[in-house]
Amino acid sequence: MEYKDAMKSFIGTIAGMAMAASLIASGTQLTTTPSALQGTWRLTSLNGRSIPDHGPQITLSIVGEKYQQAVDGKVTERGTLKLDASKQPMTIDLAITEGEDSGKAQIGIVEVTDGTLRMCLDTPGAGQRPSEFGVKDGVIVFEARKNEL
Numbered sequence: 830m831e832y833k834d835a836m837k838s839f840i841g842t843i844a845g846m847a848m849a850a851s852l853i854a855s856g857t858q859l860t861t862t863p864s865a866l867q868g869t870w871r872l873t874s875l876n877g878r879s880i881p882d883h884g885p886q887i888t889l890s891i892v893g894e895k896y897q898q899a900v901d902g903k904v905t906e907r908g909t910l911k912l913d914a915s916k917q918p919m920t921i922d923l924a925i926t927e928g929e930d931s932g933k934a935q936i937g938i939v940e941v942t943d944g945t946l947r948m949c950l951d952t953p954g955a956g957q958r959p960s961e962f963g964v965k966d967g968v969i970v971f972e973a974r975k976n977e978l
Contacts, residue, residue, distance in 0.1 A: 865941040866891045866912070870973035873945075877964040888976055889946075896923070906930070912939070918962075925953060937969075938962065946973040 872880055872887040880887065888899045891910070898906040906928030913920040916938075923935040930953035937950035937959055949959040949970045959968050 866939065866946065867893075869976040870946050871976045872971050872973045874972045876970055889973060898928075920958065921948065921950075923950070930954065944975060947971070948973075 869888055869890040872889070874880060875887070885900050886902070890897050890899070894909050894911065896908055896910050897904050904927075906925060908923050908925040908927070910924075911922045918938040918940045921937050921939045923937075925931055925933050925935060933954040934956070935950050935953045936956065937948055938961075939946070939948045940962075941947075947962055947970075949962045949968055951957045951959060952967055952969065955967060957967065962970060964970050
């Protein structure tokens with residue numbers, strides 16, 4: 830490993846430790862295990878805009894390595910997912926098997942913090958993994974809470 834690569838790795842480790850210390854100090858619990866994603870989540874915001882309670886109910890259900898997305902109870906997409914919890918933030922790869930984008934892959938990043946799921950995905954088939962959570966062209970960003978139903 831060259832000096833530059835070693836320094837980048839060291840700086841990355843220090844930054845990660847600082848972020849973890851900051852989260853611990855603030856009482857925020859960042860969960861980096863794939864099991865934290867299991868269950869049904871109700872979207873609360875999409876691309877930086879809140880979804881009102883009286884608006885469409887968009888849910889994402891994750892069971893094992895399978896997921897389904899529904900709008901007002903009607904399934905609009907199904908597929909499989911793979912997570913890499915060794916990355917920070919965790920990476921997620923979706924293989925869409927049913928729905929408008931069937932046959933396409935969608936990749937992104939995901940985290941669960943204090944019971945809130947955040948995900949940032951590229952558009953289906955684009956093949957460009959986002960590196961940070963943020964609203965911009967070519968990505969889909971959402972937050973969700975565990976569905977209480």
